[in-house]
Amino acid sequence: MIDLYTWNTPNGRKLSILLEELGVGYRVFPINITKKEQFSPDFLAISPNKKIPALVDQEHDIKLMESGAIMIYLADKYGQFLPKEGSDRYWVLEWLMWQMGGLGPMAGQTHHFVHFNPGLSDYAEKRFFTETKRLYGVLNTQLEDTGRFVAGDYSIADMAAWPWVARYQWQGIDLSEFPHVARWYKEILQRPAVQRGYHVPDRLGDIPSGD
Ligand SMILES: N[C@@H](CCC(=O)N[C@@H](CS)C(=O)NCC(=O)O)C(=O)O
Numbered sequence: 001m002i003d004l005y006t007w008n009t010p011n012g013r014k015l016s017i018l019l020e021e022l023g024v025g026y027r028v029f030p031i032n033i034t035k036k037e038q039f040s041p042d043f044l045a046i047s048p049n050k051k052i053p054a055l056v057d058q059e060h061d062i063k064l065m066e067s068g069a070i071m072i073y074l075a076d077k078y079g080q081f082l083p084k085e086g087s088d089r090y091w092v093l094e095w096l097m098w099q100m101g102g103l104g105p106m107a108g109q110t111h112h113f114v115h116f117n118p119g120l121s122d123y124a125e126k127r128f129f130t131e132t133k134r135l136y137g138v139l140n141t142q143l144e145d146t147g148r149f150v151a152g153d154y155s156i157a158d159m160a161a162w163p164w165v166a167r168y169q170w171q172g173i174d175l176s177e178f179p180h181v182a183r184w185y186k187e188i189l190q191r192p193a194v195q196r197g198y199h200v201p202d203r204l205g206d207i208p209s210g211d
Pocket residue numbers: 009010011012033038050051052053065066067068100
């Protein structure tokens with residue numbers, strides 16, 4: 001059995017979306033980060049970095065933190081959404097790492113300074129918004145080049161970036177400036193597994209439409 005420790009955030013949703021796409025059974029253990037449950041000793045034993053998401057695979061006695069590592073693990077375990085070998089595999093991993101090292105951290109800081117704490121630091125607001133917007137431009141160009149998904153077939157690279165783009169309103173991003181991102185966002189939004197995975201652990205509101 002797979003146990004997912006998560007909360008309604010982009011990093012958490014990456015894994016609930018992937019698990020829904022894989023169609024495998026999993027148990028959800030909500031870790032309410034607004035109540036600081038990520039600092040409990042029980043959770044620390046699974047996630048030494050004290051952040052969600054984390055995963056335990058009882059079948060193989062595996063405990064994992066870091067959403068990117070968990071995505072690779074699940075994709076390899078079930079043989080879907082990540083090519084097994086060759087240049088196509090590294091293309092997907094390249095864009096997964098782009099999300100992990102770029103879009104996620106920068107958009108996360110934009111949420112912090114622009115959405116939750118406007119006026120606290122003009123410098124930080126400008127720096128993180130500008131970089132987030134630049135990354136949307138990079139994604140837009142990539143999606144224009146590929147024509148449909150981020151790196152070949154629909155993959156963990158799409159599932160990693162999509163929940164971050166779903167927070168475009170918090171980031172002050174106008175999706176109409178990034179038509180290929182908007183087209184990609186709306187196509188993925190139609191997927192039933194994405195809609196189910198988005199609302200894990202709770203249904204907190206509608207998914208932004210992208211319009
Ligand atoms: N690089 C980590 C980042 C995880 C992360 O930042 N998680 C956030 C929620 S999206 C969290 O647990 N925040 C609580 C805290 O910082 O105390 C990953 O991708 O798993």
